[in-house]
Amino acid sequence: MYDGIVQDLIDEFGRLPGIGPKSAQRIAFHILQTPTFDVARLSQLLGELRERVRFCEVCGNVSEQERCAICRDPRRDGTLICVVEDAKDVSAIERTREFRGLYHVLGGAISPIAGVGPDELRITQLMQRLADGTVQEVILATNPNLEGEATATYLSRLLHSLEIRVTRLASGLPVGGDLEYADEVTLGRAFEGRRSI
Amino acid sequence: MYDGIVQDLIDEFGRLPGIGPKSAQRIAFHILQTPTFDVARLSQLLGELRERVRFCEVCGNVSEQERCAICRDPRRDGTLICVVEDAKDVSAIERTREFRGLYHVLGGAISPIAGVGPDELRITQLMQRLADGTVQEVILATNPNLEGEATATYLSRLLHSLEIRVTRLASGLPVGGDLEYADEVTLGRAFEGRRSI
Numbered sequence: 001m002y003d004g005i006v007q008d009l010i011d012e013f014g015r016l017p018g019i020g021p022k023s024a025q026r027i028a029f030h031i032l033q034t035p036t037f038d039v040a041r042l043s044q045l046l047g048e049l050r051e052r053v054r055f056c057e058v059c060g061n062v063s064e065q066e067r068c069a070i071c072r073d074p075r076r077d078g079t080l081i082c083v084v085e086d087a088k089d090v091s092a093i094e095r096t097r098e099f100r101g102l103y104h105v106l107g108g109a110i111s112p113i114a115g116v117g118p119d120e121l122r123i124t125q126l127m128q129r130l131a132d133g134t135v136q137e138v139i140l141a142t143n144p145n146l147e148g149e150a151t152a153t154y155l156s157r158l159l160h161s162l163e164i165r166v167t168r169l170a171s172g173l174p175v176g177g178d179l180e181y182a183d184e185v186t187l188g189r190a191f192e193g194r195r196s197i
Numbered sequence: 198m199y200d201g202i203v204q205d206l207i208d209e210f211g212r213l214p215g216i217g218p219k220s221a222q223r224i225a226f227h228i229l230q231t232p233t234f235d236v237a238r239l240s241q242l243l244g245e246l247r248e249r250v251r252f253c254e255v256c257g258n259v260s261e262q263e264r265c266a267i268c269r270d271p272r273r274d275g276t277l278i279c280v281v282e283d284a285k286d287v288s289a290i291e292r293t294r295e296f297r298g299l300y301h302v303l304g305g306a307i308s309p310i311a312g313v314g315p316d317e318l319r320i321t322q323l324m325q326r327l328a329d330g331t332v333q334e335v336i337l338a339t340n341p342n343l344e345g346e347a348t349a350t351y352l353s354r355l356l357h358s359l360e361i362r363v364t365r366l367a368s369g370l371p372v373g374g375d376l377e378y379a380d381e382v383t384l385g386r387a388f389e390g391r392r393s394i
Contacts, residue, residue: 002288004261005242005249012239017227018220027213029285031243032250032259042209043243045202046228046236052202053229062229064201088226091199 006032055087058129060105060122062087070094070103077101079136083126083155085109085143093141101139104129109147110154116147118154126155130162137165144171203229252284255326257302257319259284267291267300274298276333280323280352282306282340290338298336301326306344307351313344315351323352327359334362341368 002010006028013024031039055061056068063069070076070090080101084090090103106121129135140155142148152168159166171189173182182190199207203225210221228236252258253265260266267273267287277298281287287300303318326332337352339345349365356363368386370379379387 002259003266005246006259009239009242009246012235012242015234016224018223019216023215025285025288026215028246029283030214031246037212038209039243039247042206043240045206045209046240046243049202049206049225049228050236062199062203069200086226088222091222 055105059103060087060107060125061090061103075100078134080139081126081129081135081137082139082141084141085148085151089141089143099139101137106142106151109142109151111147111150114147121151123155123158127158130159130164133163135164137167140166140168144169252302256300257284257304257322258287258300272297275331277336278323278326278332278334279336279338281338282345282348286338286340296336298334303339303348306339306348308344308347311344318348320352320355324355327356327361330360332361334364337363337365341366 009028009031010021010024013019013027014021019027031037031042052064053062054064054066056063056071057066058071059068061068061070065072077100080099081104082093082099082101083104083106084093085106085108087105090105093099093103104122104126106123106126108116108121110116110118110121126138130138138155138159140152142151142155156166156168170193171186172193173179173186173190179187206225206228207218207221210216210224211218216224228234228239249261250259251261251263253260253268254263255268256265258265258267262269274297277296278301279290279296279298280301280303281290282303282305284302287302290296290300301319301323303320303323305313305318307313307315307318323335327335335352335356337349339348339352353363353365367390368383369390370376370383370387376384
């Protein structure tokens with residue numbers, strides 16, 4: 001639809017997740033027509049991103065150093081490890097400010113359909129972290145879906161032999177949600193997990 | 198939430214229209230974790246965008262040359278000019294394949310609230326294009342909202358003295374739309390503009 005680079009840029013933006021052709025066009029024109037938008041900075045950041053970002057050698061979280069900011073922080077509780085599928089999950093949990101332990105990023109979940117088995121995940125590294133006996137609880141915070149549950153079940157069996165408490169995040173009704181609109185599985189889980197008050 | 202460059206990139210993406218913090222994070226991680234995504238190309242395109250893109254000296258459409266592809270195309274009908282607010286509107290009209298004339302991009306619409314008067318728009322350039330008598334019809338395709346209507350009214354008065362047919366795009370029910378859900382103004386316009394069949 002457009003001459004050269006404008007269309008090329010729209011096409012490239014359109015390859016990003018959640019950006020359709022119309023949004024891509026809107027973004028390209030915004031960059032073109034907004035003098036205050038620092039396009040040089042965005043270009044530079046994109047150019048440097050993969051060079052500068054590595055993954056924490058301990059937990060697998062994103063980091064610009066060998067160990068991520070959380071693993072380097074001496075105030076974090078080293079007896080607690082929260083196992084998540086993805087580095088994005090670390091950020092989601094950090095926002096709650098509920099958890100002061102460390103993380104372990106698996107890099108995905110077991111999914112026979114997608115061809116992801118336990119060997120594709122950072123499970124060996126998790127077992128190595130647990131070997132010295134410091135960790136007293138492993139919280140399995142994989143997603144509450146088929147793959148996440150399968151991964152949590154696999155890990156809980158694997159950790160069974162160790163003298164470590166293994167927990168799973170609670171499933172139930174979302175806070176602020178409406179019982180009437182909850183799906184059956186979630187509502188069922190909420191009944192199973194009911195607590196005395 | 199993240200170390201250095203990842204957060205910087207999320208922040209920059211978050212400044213783009215239609216991209217919230219969650220989408221920005223998703224995009225940054227997609228780029229980081231998808232080896233097949235050509236981040237170098239996106240970075241390069243962004244870096245070159247403003248250098249390479251100029252606006253067509255005739256119609257104001259985006260172009261990498263002095264005159265845009267439409268103005269250069271000898272098959273286009275030079276007796277017809279369609280006046281639009283923005284270069285994005287050119288692309289929207291081109292997709293219909295209904296119009297084979299030329300365009301004139303105003304660069305906005307008259308809006309006293311936003312401080313945009315006729316002098317901020319490419320109206321003088323439009324009048325210059327009409328001066329040699331080649332153009333026989335000017336189609337006012339500004340948006341069917343307050344600012345667009347004000348601009349169309351202003352232009353129609355200005356063009357009244359010239360021997361040129363001035364038309365406005367039809368307002369009415371959107372094709373595939375549902376009469377029941379049409380707003381009153383649109384439905385009113387559809388009645389006003391009703392045609393014999």
